[in-house]
Amino acid sequence: TPLIEVEKIGKRYGNIIALADVSTSVHAGEVTCVLGDNGAGKSTFIKILSGAHPHSDGRLVVDGEERHFASPREALALGIATVYQDLAVVPLMPVWRNFFLGSEPTRRFGRLDTGLMKKTTKSELAAMGIDLRDVDQPIGTLSGGERQCVAIARAVYFGARVLILDEPTAALGVKQSGVVLRYVARARDRGLGVVFITHNPHHAYPVGDRFMLLRRGRSMGDHPKSEITLPE
Ligand code: ADP
Ligand code: ADP
Numbered sequence: 001t002p003l004i005e006v007e008k009i010g011k012r013y014g015n016i017i018a019l020a021d022v023s024t025s026v027h028a029g030e031v032t033c034v035l036g037d038n039g040a041g042k043s044t045f046i047k048i049l050s051g052a053h054p055h056s057d058g059r060l061v062v063d064g065e066e067r068h069f070a071s072p073r074e075a076l077a078l079g080i081a082t083v084y085q086d087l088a089v090v091p092l093m094p095v096w097r098n099f100f101l102g103s104e105p106t107r108r109f110g111r112l113d114t115g116l117m118k119k120t121t122k123s124e125l126a127a128m129g130i131d132l133r134d135v136d137q138p139i140g141t142l143s144g145g146e147r148q149c150v151a152i153a154r155a156v157y158f159g160a161r162v163l164i165l166d167e168p169t170a171a172l173g174v175k176q177s178g179v180v181l182r183y184v185a186r187a188r189d190r191g192l193g194v195v196f197i198t199h200n201p202h203h204a205y206p207v208g209d210r211f212m213l214l215r216r217g218r219s220m221g222d223h224p225k226s227e228i229t230l231p232e
Contacts (some may be wrong), residue, residue: 001025001063001064001161001197002025002026002060002193003026003027003028003062003063003123003161003193004025004026004049004059004060004061004080004162004193005025005026005059005060005061006022006023006024006025006026006058006060006061007020007023007024007058007059007060008021008023008025008056008057008058008059009023009045009048009055009057009059009060010022010048010055010056010058011041011048011053011055011056011057011205012057013057014124017111017215017217018041018044018103018217019044019045019048019055019214019218019219020057020218020219021039021218021219022041022045022212022214022217023219023222024210024212024219024222025210025222026162026193026194026195027193027209028152028191028192028193029188029189029191029192029193030160030188030193030194031184031188031195031196031204031207031208031209031210032194032195032196032208032209032210032211032212033192033195033196033197033198033201033204033205033207033208033210033211033212034196034197034198034212034213034214035186035198035199035201035204035211035212035213035214036194036199036213036215037111037184037185037199037215038199039216040214040215040216041214041216041217041218042197042199042214043082043166045197045214045218046061046082046164046166048069049075049076049080049082049162049195050069050080050164051069051070051071051072051073051075051080052071052072052074054068054069054070055068055115055228057125060079060188062172064184065076068205073080077191078161078163079159079160079161080160080161080162080164081113081155081160081162081163081164082163082164082166083088083151083152083155083163083164083165083168084149084166085166085167085168085170085171085176087147087148087151088137089101089147089150089151090139091138091139091218092138092140093138094135094136094137094138094139095121095124095132095134095135095136095137095138095139095142095150096114096117096118096120096121096135097116097137097148098154099120099124099135099152099154099157100112100117100121101152101154108109111227115138116122117133118136120157121135122135123152124153124156124157125149125150128152128153128156128183128186128187129176129182129183130146130149130150130153130222132146135172141146143176143179143210144171144172144176145172145175145176145177145178145180146179148168148172148180148183149179149180150185152165152168152180152183152187153183156190156192160192161192161193162192162193162195163184163187163193163194163195164195164197165184165194165195165196165197166197166222167197167198167199168172168196169181169185169198169200170198170203174195174232177203181203181206181207184196184207185207188207192219194207196208201230201231202230205225205228205230208225208228209224209225210222210223210224210225211223211224217228219227
């Protein structure tokens, strides 16, 4: 069974139809890309999957069970983690502190001592291919791509099975995008299901397994990579 099945999901804000009849799925070890221009409904789609806004129509099925999220906490409890574009990091705090930021996951793992948290941060990042000399440096000194990777590594470490990435490469240059894409590929290879949301199909294409294009709140279909041709 897929990790997540999105079946004809719709979202209305009063009279405004932000999403209508949107279907796709998220599978372990695969990257589902959600593409669309400004206003297409990408943010709304993220909000529904992440539990921030409940859907109005259709079915959201997680691990074979229909869900209607009333809060991000409910999605997180099922292992659905969202990495937003404006990463929830505190620039002046050390990398390791940012890694363990958020009382929810920390409580779950009990109290850890500082040395152990630093070691864990370093080894978790290294396992994903980022070799940081110094996890004591403020996270603000890392490149945008590295910060994005730390946020992804954090979600993976704290038990995410589904990673929702909100425009992870939008603010980055080509080189930094490459760093993030390699990182996304590693998360996928570790068996996570990834939802890659972007306005630029070229950014998602290298790592994508299936592609869903949104246009004015409607899905233009859900296609495997073999059926996709990129615009020039
Ligand atoms: P995208 O992220 O692709 O730019 P959005 O999901 O933000 O698209 O927006 C899709 C549509 O839904 C737009 O027409 C937007 O104006 C509308 N919309 C989004 N959020 C709200 C809201 N909270 N209230 C009313 N309309 C909204
Ligand atoms: P750099 O600073 O590395 O030279 P830029 O910021 O100048 O990169 O980006 C050049 C162009 O490439 C931009 O239009 C950007 O949107 C695009 N771009 C960024 N990342 C990627 C990617 N992974 N694949 C394709 N195009 C990308």
